[in-house]
Amino acid sequence: xxxxxxxxxxxxxxxxxxxxxxxxxxxxxxxxxxxxxxxxxxxxxxxxxxxxxxxxxxxxxxxxxxxxxxxxxxxxxxxxxxxxxxxxxxxxxxxxxxxxxxxxxxxxxxxxxxxxxxxxxxxxxxxxxxxxxxxxxxxxxxxxxxxxxxxxxxxx
Numbered sequence: 001x002x003x004x005x006x007x008x009x010x011x012x013x014x015x016x017x018x019x020x021x022x023x024x025x026x027x028x029x030x031x032x033x034x035x036x037x038x039x040x041x042x043x044x045x046x047x048x049x050x051x052x053x054x055x056x057x058x059x060x061x062x063x064x065x066x067x068x069x070x071x072x073x074x075x076x077x078x079x080x081x082x083x084x085x086x087x088x089x090x091x092x093x094x095x096x097x098x099x100x101x102x103x104x105x106x107x108x109x110x111x112x113x114x115x116x117x118x119x120x121x122x123x124x125x126x127x128x129x130x131x132x133x134x135x136x137x138x139x140x141x142x143x144x145x146x147x148x149x150x151x152x153x154x155x156x
Contacts, residue, residue: 001032005040010037011075022076041076045137050091054146055099061107062146067094068137069125075133082132090129090136097124098141111143 004027005011011023015035023037031036052066071090073079083089100122102110110117118139125136 001030003030003037004117008042008044010039010041010043012076012080014038019077019081039080041073042080043073043076045072047138048087048090050094052142053095053098055102057102057105057107057110058132061105061110063102063107064144064146065098065102065111066142067098067121069094069136069140070138071125071129071134071136073133074135078131078133086129086132086134089132090125090134093125093128094121094139097121100124107145111145114141117141121149 003011003013003023005023005025006024009025013020013023013028013030013035014037015031017036037084047068047070049066049068052064055063055065057063069090073086079086098117098121101117105113105117118141121141122136122139125139125140130138
């Protein structure tokens, strides 16, 4: 059988249920019933916006934080075998890193911090998602304070 792998894509080939090879752009031959294409992985850089979440600061202030993360799969084998859904994994890592960082700041510090906070979250993502074969290049955070008694729930 023949498998065509498009530009900007990779395919994971398994032989008898075990990893065999990463197939890059081009035409590849494989043996049916013995070999199987387990997954196709998009290698293009992409930016994903995550749903806004409410986060509490160290001084019990509340912020609504929306995040945009730019990442790219650099190791298709790790992206398939190290994590079930790498896009969801990046979203969860981002939320965890933002919460951990804001938990150490006051509301005023958080609103003013901007770039240092984004750099800290980017560093956490580069380290953790790097093990999954994901290269994170940019993090953008939009933070909006939620005033007491206001039901500003933007978590659509």
